[in-house]
Amino acid sequence: MITDKPTQSEVEITLIGTGGGYGESIILKVGIDSWIIIDSCINPFSNEPLSIEYLSQIGVDTTKVILIVCTHWHNDHIKGLAKVLSLCPNAEFCFSAVHDLNKFLLLCELDNTKKLKGGSISSTNEFSDCLAVINNRGTYFTKAQCNLVLNTVKETGLEFSLYALSPSPKTISDFDSELSQLITEFGKRNTAIINKSPNDKSVALLLKFGEHRVLLGADLEIGKDEYEGWRHIVKHSKVLDEHKANLYKLPHHGSENGYLKEIFDILVNDNSTLKLTPFRISGLPKKEMMDIYLTHSDKIYLTSSTIVSKKAKKRNSSIEKVINRSVISLIEAKFSRGIVRSRIDFLALGSEWTTELYEGAIAYNKT
Amino acid sequence: MGKSASLNTIYLESEEKYPLTDTTQLTNTNLDILNNAVKRYSDVLNAYQEDVTYKKENFDNGYPLLDLPELSDIYDSSNSKKFSKKIQSWKGVIISYTNKTFTAKLLDLDAGGTFEIGEFEKEDISPDDLNLLSEGAIFYWSVGHYMENGQSVKRSDIRFQRLITLDENDIENTKLNIERRYGNLKERKIDNR
Numbered sequence: 183m184i185t186d187k188p189t190q191s192e193v194e195i196t197l198i199g200t201g202g203g204y205g206e207s208i209i210l211k212v213g214i215d216s217w218i219i220i221d222s223c224i225n226p227f228s229n230e231p232l233s234i235e236y237l238s239q240i241g242v243d244t245t246k247v248i249l250i251v252c253t254h255w256h257n258d259h260i261k262g263l264a265k266v267l268s269l270c271p272n273a274e275f276c277f278s279a280v281h282d283l284n285k286f287l288l289l290c291e292l293d294n295t296k297k298l299k300g301g302s303i304s305s306t307n308e309f310s311d312c313l314a315v316i317n318n319r320g321t322y323f324t325k326a327q328c329n330l331v332l333n334t335v336k337e338t339g340l341e342f343s344l345y346a347l348s349p350s351p352k353t354i355s356d357f358d359s360e361l362s363q364l365i366t367e368f369g370k371r372n373t374a375i376i377n378k379s380p381n382d383k384s385v386a387l388l389l390k391f392g393e394h395r396v397l398l399g400a401d402l403e404i405g406k407d408e409y410e411g412w413r414h415i416v417k418h419s420k421v422l423d424e425h426k427a428n429l430y431k432l433p434h435h436g437s438e439n440g441y442l443k444e445i446f447d448i449l450v451n452d453n454s455t456l457k458l459t460p461f462r463i464s465g466l467p468k469k470e471m472m473d474i475y476l477t478h479s480d481k482i483y484l485t486s487s488t489i490v491s492k493k494a495k496k497r498n499s500s501i502e503k504v505i506n507r508s509v510i511s512l513i514e515a516k517f518s519r520g521i522v523r524s525r526i527d528f529l530a531l532g533s534e535w536t537t538e539l540y541e542g543a544i545a546y547n548k549t
Numbered sequence: 550m551g552k553s554a555s556l557n558t559i560y561l562e563s564e565e566k567y568p569l570t571d572t573t574q575l576t577n578t579n580l581d582i583l584n585n586a587v588k589r590y591s592d593v594l595n596a597y598q599e600d601v602t603y604k605k606e607n608f609d610n611g612y613p614l615l616d617l618p619e620l621s622d623i624y625d626s627s628n629s630k631k632f633s634k635k636i637q638s639w640k641g642v643i644i645s646y647t648n649k650t651f652t653a654k655l656l657d658l659d660a661g662g663t664f665e666i667g668e669f670e671k672e673d674i675s676p677d678d679l680n681l682l683s684e685g686a687i688f689y690w691s692v693g694h695y696m697e698n699g700q701s702v703k704r705s706d707i708r709f710q711r712l713i714t715l716d717e718n719d720i721e722n723t724k725l726n727i728e729r730r731y732g733n734l735k736e737r738k739i740d741n742r
Contacts, residue, residue, distance in 0.1 A: 508705035
């Protein structure tokens with residue numbers, strides 16, 4: 183049942199997906215009753231954050247949420263995050279590092295000014311709303327970068343520590359230059375902000391408790407060289423140890439640019455529990471990539487099927503005729519909530535992850 | 550009735566100040582007011598063409614000055630001047646384009662909910678709007694009833710939002726907003742492990 187709360191001695195890693203386009207969110211339970219929310223997704227019909235809906239379903243008080251992480255400011259990871267923050271009064275906020283926060287705030291506020299004039303639909307607005315929430319209530323924020331421990335809970339004789347594996351120093355430095363350029367180019371044209379590569383700034387995370395490791399890949403791509411992305415992590419991370427992860431949230435919807443064999447050589451055990459959220463309207467994940475992931479594990483779980491509907495929304499037939507004459511194609515990004523929930527008893531010796539699927543979630547296999 | 554101004558000036562101003570929204574409706578009364586204004590504008594132009602001695606002070610930059618209704622009170626959309634009834638509209642943001650086509654994320658302004666991805670022919674954009682096409686550009690796509698030669702026909706129309714320029718005041722106000730909105734932010738510093 184989706185309504186049951188984990189026991190005090192269970193760690194929970196729950197991935198909530200929407201079929202792509204409306205976000206993904208990961209919910210972690212560490213220690214006896216401490217909760218962490220990573221990214222946000224919404225129901226596009228109600229605009230309600232699915233993470234809050236899930237916590238409510240299993241009877242978790244949102245005052246138990248201690249940390250909210252924004253891995254990057256893409257719409258499919260940040261939608262509804264300001265509301266999540268406002269509903270979790272004790273949560274601190276963590277986001278990808280920027281050298282000059284004031285410069286980033288200037289970009290966000292310029293975008294907000296443009297939005298007020300009707301000229302922006304950018305996800306920076308959601309991000310600036312998040313900062314406004316923590317500004318008003320006085321909770322702390324943390325800028326995540328590689329090799330930082332973002333949070334530690336010490337309970338039941340164990341440490342539950344969440345580490346940031348990215349962004350790398352070079353990525354942070356590059357973003358500083360990119361910010362200056364975005365601000366310089368801002369305001370002349372009526373366009374939304376186009377930041378080509380927020381995925382580079384994604385915060386990949388590593389959860390350690392006892393001998394267990396959980397790797398959460400966000401949308402981090404592999405990078406051009408050893409100073410960026412996953413290439414930087416496998417080569418230079420200072421927080422990896424002899425224990426490999428048995429649960430891995432695959433990066434960037436299973437795309438080719440998020441796969442690096444060395445991740446499995448160094449960070450993830452064979453036949454681990456692998457999870458991902460499809461981004462169906464972009465055709466992710468592709469079958470070729472899933473075939474590669476199947477060589478690493480046969481325990482692959484998706485928050486929704488990968489079947490893409492090619493249809494537009496259903497409308498009055500006379501309107502559909504005009505629409506069909508006017509476009510080459512029109513495809514609805516369908517919303518389908520799916521939940522992949524994994525739990526493990528951290529006090530029991532030799533315990534393994536058990537995974538349950540809800541609503542649109544599926545187990546992926548070759549057939 | 551509003552201030553004296555040329556119809557052209559009012560049109561340009563209204564288009565900038567009152568961009569297309571899904572709330573725009575042209576009522577029959579408003580249409581009558583507009584039709585009367587256009588007729589008076591046309592009469593003055595005819596008078597000017599027939600009588601070269603027509604007083605130059607009655608013109609502003611080549612356009613006749615008229616005591617016209619305040620258009621902003623009755624209409625807030627460049628697009629709706631063409632529609633007698635709008636049935637369906639979307640707000641779009643361009644995510645990619647080629648020499649012949651462009652692809653956009655489309656938000657349904659009527660039903661809300663899920664978004665759609667549409668691919669369009671570039672030739673469907675009016676020549677005036679073509680130079681506004683770029684990645685991130687915002688446009689409005691509407692389907693509605695048009696009046697053509699007295700006949701109501703269903704058609705679709707794409708209009709790009711006009712230029713929005715952030716001036717010095719906007720920049721200064723933005724900087725003030727940063728202090729107001731984020732002045733109490735508290736960072737937790739964590740040492741690298």
